[in-house]
Amino acid sequence: MSYCKNKKALKEVKYDSNVEAASTYDLDKFRADVLSGLSLTPKRLSSKYFYDKKGDELFQRIMECPEYYLTRCELEIFQWQTNQLATRISGKSAEPFDLIELGVGDGTKTRFLLNELIETKTKFNYLPIDISGNILSELEHRLSHLDSLNITLLQGEYLDMLKEASRMSGNRKVILFLGGNIGNMDIKEAKAFCQNVRSMLLPGDLFIIGFDLRKDPHRILNAYNDKLGITREFNLNLLQRINKELDANFEIDKFAHYPTYDPHTGACKSYLVSSLKQDVRIGDTVVPFHEGECVFMEISQKYSFSEIKLLAANSGFSVIENFSDHKNWFVDSVWSASSSQSQPLSIL
Ligand code: AVI
Secondary structure (H helix, E strand, O other), X not given: OEEOOOHXXXXXXXXXXXXXXXXXXXXXXXXXXXXXXXXXXXXXXXHHHHOOHHHHHHXXXXXXXXXXXXXXXXXXXXXXXXXXXXXXXXXXXXXXXXXXXXXXXXXXXXXXXXXXXXXXXXXEEEEEEEOOHHHHHHHHHHOOOOOOOXXXXXXXXXXXXXXXXXXXXXXXXXXXXXXXXXXXXXXXXXXXXXXXXXXXXXXXXXXXXXXXXXXXXXHHHHHOOOOOOHHHHHHHHHHHHHHHHHOEOOOHHHEEXXXXXXXXOOEEEEEEEEOOOEEEEEOOEEEEEOOOOEEEXXXXXXXXXXXXXXXXXXXXXEEEEEEEOOOOOEEEEEEEEOOOXXXXXXXX
């Protein structure tokens, strides 16, 4: 594996494999976000904080749960339609391009694509971005056998790092945003996010997004309510993280995991519900909870094909191809950056 020439500097500045030792800045931001979220009505915590070392492990276990179909469906797409995907990504030009992945996870799916691009001697640089240094460190290890891969690891928030990546070269850009991560934003946030991505791209650049599709509501709800209780643990782990990192005293067994799915809006939401009236201390701040009061933890928005098309149009893209699994439960939608910003359409 070789690296882009400025990788060393980036790795020193942006990448910290010891995520447990969060920087003072990160900790201050975490504290501020937690306290402001818990002062709202209804209370909320951001699911982006699920992913400490324990959270990463729990998410790996969720992906192996029989109920959590998303990963297997997307893996099927990457495993069986690799050639078509790679052809679409490479385009007609022989010029090198930058393949930038937002939120890489463990890179299992992308490995199929990387192998195909390498085997077909396509010229490209791979720039995975993730908030978790722990995950990036594992990815680097897993890809170490790919000798000819040009890779630059970027640790941080998606848009900050995307800006960083787009400054690094004038190459054509292909952005990957897989795993249904777009679902962890509500529809308005997703639109703002896609518009932001669009503002960093040139016409013809590609944005490939994995969407979990609307389907039988029971199947969706079960995916967030697995029998082994791993998703429950995943949600409660954020309270444990707050206890550890922000000197708090959440009593974990006094909160119940409550997932919901609304087939009308396509929003799957998880809450933690206080089982009694209680006060929780976070540092010097006391946060009161009523009996039955909930904390909104996470949204996993589900989409129809027409909602995907609308989101693309409303954020300056057009859908050029959809790759779905054989059950049509999940889609990787390939968008091309349009040359002029189209008129906003209704509802989004
Ligand atoms: C990372 N993300 C796409 C997952 C999802 O399906 O919303 C996170 C998750 N939350 C509970 N289970 C999985």
